[in-house]
Amino acid sequence: VDLLLRQAASGENSLDEPAVEVAAPVMSPPEAPAMPETIGRYRVTGKLGEGGMGLVYEAVDDRLGRPIALKVIRRDTVGDSLARERFWREARLAASVNHPHICQIYEVGEVDQQLFIAMERLDGEPLSERLDRGAVPLADAVPIGLEVLGALDALHVHGIVHRDLKPSNIFLTGHGVKLLDFGL
DSSP states (O other): OHHHHHHHHHTOOGGGSOHHHHHHHHHSOOOOOOOOSEETTEEEEEEEEEOSSEEEEEEEETTTTEEEEEEEEOGGGTTOHHHHHHHHHHHHHHHTOOOTTBOOEEEEEEETTEEEEEEEOOOEEEHHHHHHTOOOOHHHHHHHHHHHHHHHHHHHHTTOOOSOOSGGGEEEETTEEEEOOOOO
């Protein structure tokens, strides 16, 4: 209201401009942060995706000469002690289970207040993308279901409950299913 009164007093008329043009600069989302070149010892080569808590980058572990995926907590949540705690808890628990149908964790760390999980880089697609193309034939659905159940059983044996089981967290590779993002 104060702005409108000042504009009226100065002879400006904000009603001459469409509201969308006036509001656009204020309402536009913040610019995404630039992709880092490195995180710790890992060279970042691309962005794989993002979720509510973090981003996932494609990277290379130059020391071991292998491609990896790097999950990082969003910079705007670094100061959130609950988010940090959840991140560390998920990383520790995920790293405690070794199973062929659970994404392997290589390292968990923090560099310059950037929390990260270095994990197995998977080739394939999330089950959610596969389902977007239509129903999965029964001959494919049964092995997928059995592999997911095997992974869940391995977690349960360790006292871990996957609290975010959904098609986007079930990754289909050429060698079977990999369970991701425990949402602990």
